[in-house]
Each structure stands twice: as C-alpha cells, then as structure tokens.
Amino acid sequence: MQLYTFGKYLKNKFNTTVYKVPISIPGFTCPNIDGRVARGGCVFCENESFSPNLAKKERVSLNFESDNPIIDKQINSLRKQFFDTVPFLQHRFDAHKYIVYFQSFTNTYAPFKTLQTLYEEALKLPNVVGISIGTRTDSISDETLQYLSHLKNRTELWIEYGIQTSNDATLQLINRGHDFANVAHTITKTKQLGINVCGHVIYGLPNETKDDYKKTFTDSIALGIDSIKFHPLYVTKNTLLAKKYETGEFVPITQEEYAEILTWSIKHLPKHISIQRITAGVENLLAPSWCKNKSKQISYLHKYLNAHLH
Ligand code: SF4
Numbered sequence: 001m002q003l004y005t006f007g008k009y010l011k012n013k014f015n016t017t018v019y020k021v022p023i024s025i026p027g028f029t030c031p032n033i034d035g036r037v038a039r040g041g042c043v044f045c046e047n048e049s050f051s052p053n054l055a056k057k058e059r060v061s062l063n064f065e066s067d068n069p070i071i072d073k074q075i076n077s078l079r080k081q082f083f084d085t086v087p088f089l090q091h092r093f094d095a096h097k098y099i100v101y102f103q104s105f106t107n108t109y110a111p112f113k114t115l116q117t118l119y120e121e122a123l124k125l126p127n128v129v130g131i132s133i134g135t136r137t138d139s140i141s142d143e144t145l146q147y148l149s150h151l152k153n154r155t156e157l158w159i160e161y162g163i164q165t166s167n168d169a170t171l172q173l174i175n176r177g178h179d180f181a182n183v184a185h186t187i188t189k190t191k192q193l194g195i196n197v198c199g200h201v202i203y204g205l206p207n208e209t210k211d212d213y214k215k216t217f218t219d220s221i222a223l224g225i226d227s228i229k230f231h232p233l234y235v236t237k238n239t240l241l242a243k244k245y246e247t248g249e250f251v252p253i254t255q256e257e258y259a260e261i262l263t264w265s266i267k268h269l270p271k272h273i274s275i276q277r278i279t280a281g282v283e284n285l286l287a288p289s290w291c292k293n294k295s296k297q298i299s300y301l302h303k304y305l306n307a308h309l310h
Contacts (some may be wrong), residue, residue: 003266003305006198006227006276010099013156014129019095021085024104025118026077027070031109031139037177043206043240044174044233046284068114075121082125099130099156107133108140115144123155130156132198137161137186138178149193158227159190160198166219167212170205175240180219187223198276199225203261204233204253204288206244213261221270229277230265232258235287245287252288255297259304266309
C-alpha cells in the first residue's frame with residue numbers, strides 16, 4: 001500500500017524529513033466560543049484535548065485594533081513551545097526542517113497586525129521552512145488572505161480549514177456556526193489566490209450515513225483542496241457530545257465502518273492530493289473505545305488498507 005502522505009510531499013520538495021511543530025498561541029480563541037458567532041463551540045469541542053498546553057486566559061478579540069499588550073508573551077510562548085518540541089522530533093523522527101503549525105483554536109481570528117507578527121516570528125525560527133495555519137472558513141479576512149498570497153512566494157504556506165461535513169443539517173446540529181456555502185466560498189477564494197489548502201473531514205457525525213460521508217468527501221475534493229485530514233468523530237469529556245453519548249442519543253462510528261469509508265475515500269482520492277492524517281490521538285477520550293489506543297488503531301487501519309486497497 002503506497003499512500004501519498006504529506007510527509008512524502010514534503011520529503012520530495014525539501015529532500016529531507018520535515019516535521020510539523022504544533023503551537024498553541026496564548027490568548028487566541030474561536031468566534032464559535034466567544035460569542036461572535038455562537039457560544040459553547042462545536043458539540044465535540046474541548047480544545048484542550050488536542051493541545052494539552054493550551055493557555056485559556058487572555059483572549060484576543062477581532063475588535064482589538066490598538067497595540068496588542070500580550071504580543072511579547074505570545075512570541076515568547078511560540079518560541080518556547082518550538083524549542084521544547086524540536087529536540088524530541090530530531091531524536092524520534094530524525095527531523096531536520098520544520099513547519100510551524102498554528103493548531104489550537106482559530107489562528108486567523110485576531111487583528112491583522114497580531115497575525116502578521118506571529119507568522120513572521122515563526123518564520124525566523126531555525127530550520128523553519130514554512131507555516132501551517134489551522135482556522136475556520138468564516139474567520140479569515142481579505143487583508144489576511146492577501147498578505148498570505150504574497151507570503152506563499154517566500155515560504156511553504158498552508159491553510160488548514162475545518163470542513164467536517166458538507167451536510168448543512170449536520171453543521172447546524174453540531175453547532176458549527178456556518179454552512180457549507182461558507183466553506184465553499186472561502187476555500188474557492190483561497191485557491192484563487194494560489195494558497196495551499198488542507199481540508200479536515202470527520203466521519204461519524206451525528207445522524208450521518210455512508211452516503212453523507214461520501215458526499216462530504218466528493219464535495220471537498222471538488223473545491224480543489226491540495227491535502228486532506230480524515231478522522232473519526234471523537235467524544236471527549238466535558239463536551240456537549242459527551243452528554244448525548246452518555247444518554248445513548250449519539251452512537252459512535254465503529255472501527256469497521258470507519259475503515260471501510262476511509263478505504264473508499266483513499267481509493268477515490270486524486271493522486272496529487274496528499275494525506276495528512278487517517279486518524280488522530282486525543283486526550284480525555286470517552287468514545288469510540290477502539291480509538292483509545294492510538295498505535296493499535298493505526299495498525300488496524302493500515303492492515304485494513306493493505307488488504308482492501310488495490
Ligand atoms: S471551530 Fe474549532 S475551536 Fe471553534 S468551537 Fe469548533 S472545534 Fe472548537
């Protein structure tokens with residue numbers, strides 16, 4: 001089984017192992033949490049699950065137009081997280097070059113000057129060849145997109161948009177705060193500017209069937225994304241979804257169902273689109289139980305893909 005992974009894409013391009021360094025900027029938040037779009041966030045959101053070192057205080061809002069009083073703290077935190085992580089990556093994965101991955105919350109949801117400063121600071125770090133910015137499609141300004149369209153000419157630049165599903169009823173049910181038209185509009189605009197886009201999709205969302213998963217996949221590919229992340233829907237503690245799971249209202253996707261739709265997706269993935277993730281590890285997991293052991297989960301999926309991808 002030969003998957004065109006993002007690692008391979010980077011190795012072809014840089015002729016060495018390039019590894020993403022996940023960063024959580026203190027003060028950043030999400031419009032789906034702070035009330036600009038909604039409160040409470042997506043039903044599955046407990047952002048600390050994905051980024052344990054998350055700082056929860058001192059939010060920076062979009063309306064913050066004057067000097068950012070915590071920018072020095074944010075830059076210091078960015079550097080500290082980078083230098084704390086890199087020795088491990090060198091030792092464990094033989095990484096030589098890095099992409100700074102702005103991972104937690106919504107990393108284009110802050111005043112432009114703040115964003116520009118942080119992206120530029122990331123690019124000054126040693127052996128950094130690019131940045132990858134995780135965000136929502138309803139939270140990126142034209143000013144930021146224009147700036148990124150120039151930045152892409154001097155570095156390896158990626159924007160990672162959460163697509164999750166193309167079914168508007170599901171997006172409403174999970175309290176996503178935007179519809180698929182918004183996803184389509186923003187990704188199309190980003191691609192028109194020549195910026196690399198990675199799309200996240202989730203299989204196993206409430207009330208969805210195999211047909212929904214397939215539609216989400218084909219709708220996402222049709223937007224011209226360059227890379228994709230797949231994962232099953234996780235139920236973590238202290239989320240709205242946890243309540244629905246505990247009362248039996250939500251039933252997680254099974255390992256077999258997930259393996260089957262993942263295989264179908266990879267079979268239908270255009271050759272030039274790299275795969276960044278086929279599943280993920282998560283802290284505070286309640287369900288699916290088969291996701292509790294990440295290495296077993298990955299080994300099962302690899303065996304399944306090996307047996308079914310022809
Ligand atoms: S967009 Fe991301 S950070 Fe915001 S509520 Fe949803 S999962 Fe949480």
